[in-house]
Amino acid sequence: MSVTLWLILGVVVGIGFFLAATKMKLSWYEWLLAVLGTLLVLFAIQNYGASRLALESRAAGLLLVMFGLPGVILAAVGFALPWMRARKAG
Amino acid sequence: MTESLTRREFMKEFGKMGAAAALVPMVVAGEQMSDKPAGLQRPAFIKEVDQPTTEVDWAKVERLAEGERTVRRQFAKYVGQERVDKLSEIQKANMDKYLKEDKPGYTLKDWALQSASGGGAAPRKFFLDPESVRTPEALGVPKWSGTPEDAAMIITAAARHLGAATVGFVELDTNTTEKLIYSKDPDGKEMKILDVDAPAEDDASRTIPKKARYAIVYTVQMSEETMTRCPTHLGAQTTSLTYSRSQNIQERLQRFLMGLGYMALGESSTNALGIAPALGVMSGLGELSRYNRLLTPEYGSMVRVFKMLTDLPVAPTKPINAGLLEFCKNCTKCADHCPSKALSFEKEPTWEVKGGWNNAGHKAWFEDATKCRSYWYETGNNCGICFAVCPFASKNLASFSRVRNYLTATIPAFDGTLKKIDDLLYTPYTEFGKPQKDPEEWWRLNLPDYGISTDQSVRMTS
Ligand code: B12
Ligand code: SF4
Ligand code: SF4
Numbered sequence: 001m002s003v004t005l006w007l008i009l010g011v012v013v014g015i016g017f018f019l020a021a022t023k024m025k026l027s028w029y030e031w032l033l034a035v036l037g038t039l040l041v042l043f044a045i046q047n048y049g050a051s052r053l054a055l056e057s058r059a060a061g062l063l064l065v066m067f068g069l070p071g072v073i074l075a076a077v078g079f080a081l082p083w084m085r086a087r088k089a090g
Numbered sequence: 091m092t093e094s095l096t097r098r099e100f101m102k103e104f105g106k107m108g109a110a111a112a113l114v115p116m117v118v119a120g121e122q123m124s125d126k127p128a129g130l131q132r133p134a135f136i137k138e139v140d141q142p143t144t145e146v147d148w149a150k151v152e153r154l155a156e157g158e159r160t161v162r163r164q165f166a167k168y169v170g171q172e173r174v175d176k177l178s179e180i181q182k183a184n185m186d187k188y189l190k191e192d193k194p195g196y197t198l199k200d201w202a203l204q205s206a207s208g209g210g211a212a213p214r215k216f217f218l219d220p221e222s223v224r225t226p227e228a229l230g231v232p233k234w235s236g237t238p239e240d241a242a243m244i245i246t247a248a249a250r251h252l253g254a255a256t257v258g259f260v261e262l263d264t265n266t267t268e269k270l271i272y273s274k275d276p277d278g279k280e281m282k283i284l285d286v287d288a289p290a291e292d293d294a295s296r297t298i299p300k301k302a303r304y305a306i307v308y309t310v311q312m313s314e315e316t317m318t319r320c321p322t323h324l325g326a327q328t329t330s331l332t333y334s335r336s337q338n339i340q341e342r343l344q345r346f347l348m349g350l351g352y353m354a355l356g357e358s359s360t361n362a363l364g365i366a367p368a369l370g371v372m373s374g375l376g377e378l379s380r381y382n383r384l385l386t387p388e389y390g391s392m393v394r395v396f397k398m399l400t401d402l403p404v405a406p407t408k409p410i411n412a413g414l415l416e417f418c419k420n421c422t423k424c425a426d427h428c429p430s431k432a433l434s435f436e437k438e439p440t441w442e443v444k445g446g447w448n449n450a451g452h453k454a455w456f457e458d459a460t461k462c463r464s465y466w467y468e469t470g471n472n473c474g475i476c477f478a479v480c481p482f483a484s485k486n487l488a489s490f491s492r493v494r495n496y497l498t499a500t501i502p503a504f505d506g507t508l509k510k511i512d513d514l515l516y517t518p519y520t521e522f523g524k525p526q527k528d529p530e531e532w533w534r535l536n537l538p539d540y541g542i543s544t545d546q547s548v549r550m551t552s
Contacts, residue, residue: 043489043490046488046489047488047489047490050487050488050489051487051488053487054484054485054487054488055315055535056484056485056488056515056516058515058516058518059488059515059516062514062515063488063490063515067490
């Protein structure tokens, strides 16, 4: 089940990047932001799950926010900028 | 994968997958496989060094008579009998009050568990009667033989299987590490090191044959979930349980070594034979820290340390530098939280001892052990807050702790920030002198065997 969860996450991330690569035009720095952001989100998810297992729910929540929030922002900027450009052009 | 995974198992698997992902950059950053046996491998960022991070002036180190010097044996000598009597009265009154008012951590069930934890263990013996062991001689075969590296490998595997967490080895040298063996054991018996063939014991002394040159040093895990409930009976209970577990490990390891045809000289009573944290440092199990005890990269502070001597030649393991002592310079968390203010706040460790209970000749953050021991009368047991609050006491499941260990070993500039993050994550509301976690809550938790995590492979930091 847990393996399945990481598998699902992998597939979602994979599809996201595949779509970005084929359907959108990302500049080098947008790629950088998207990859960095995604890595941070995955790191946050691992820390959240593992801290819950370690019975440290406060640490779990804080680590999720500490790494997840900047991750989401970076990834969002990385993917949103080219998407908005595409919409404007379209 | 089985279909009926419990929530715990699920979360564990979930955690491991992510930890594996988080490992990738560190492999790139220099982790490597070495030709050492798996049981002795460590990530490359934990540096093996020729000299320990603790400075030692071996000429000044003298073998210590434990029973005559330490605070656990000579408390009255240091503070006076009158003070001991006064403290004993306080203890009696506190214990009576706490039990009757059902104070969390001191309820009847906590008392019961505490006294249960100390039971069921093999008695400690300096050496076992050879008649009671199946030796190669009795089996009519030659002794086990192999290289010192093979010996290190099989002893590590056996000790781990019998319950040890990490294992290291020191080859005793008369002018240096031999001085870490007590000159007198806790019971006052003289510890002679003589050129004889077999160990011996009489009413006044124990004899260690000079050829028993190899010290096997091993850690045994304590439970963070209990230690974070210190200072209470529930909290102190992990100390008792680890001691009783270690007694069984000692006896079984003695049987193993004798079964190979070699000597196995253990602790004749709790904590006898030698200075455990010092041997821990010299065998590279960890570094000496501000709380003046061993701090390990694998389990942080959550270990007790034990030792045994053998004549089976074993390849020594080197001291390490994992950035831990350096970290302590920028972290005073244990000292800040110590209810008796026994620990040092100095930035650097010093050569000057605090009292007769310390042994000169090494640079340390020496503690005022009389303050610590006095406080235990108030708690009616022991304490251990210093161990519980240490940033390295976390369970290491979250990959952030792996990053923390990596940064600690490689970029000391981050030490202060890492300490602040730890404060925020684990102890933002911890009240001075109070348990970090609610003792009553402990009874409702779903914890692994002995309250420790044994799925961590040898010498891995996550
Ligand atoms: C006596 C003793 C105490 C006394 C105080 C020490 C004293 N000096 O009187 C009291 C009873 C107060 C005490 C308290 C505690 N103790 Co105590 N204690 C011991 C004991 C039995 C003897 C240590 C000794 O001989 N010290 C006397 C001299 C040597 O002390 P020192 O000069 O200050 O040196 C210390 C360090 O600098 C280092 N050291 C000494 N020489 C050298 C040389 C070199 C080269 C190096 C690198 C290091 C080094 O080791 C010494 C440890 O005390 C050991 C078991 C053992 N056999 O080692 C456990 C032991 C050290 N204690 C331990 C623990 C856990 C505690 C407590 C947390 C209580 C608890 N819940 O269990 C507290 C912590 C207090 C603190 N932070 O200061 C553990 C530490 C585990 C670890 N990770 O290192 C030990 C090893 C017991 C065990 N079997 O695991 N302890
Ligand atoms: S055991 Fe408690 S009193 Fe003793 S040094 Fe540690 S925190 Fe202080
Ligand atoms: S709490 Fe801080 S200063 Fe104390 S031993 Fe741990 S890392 Fe070192």
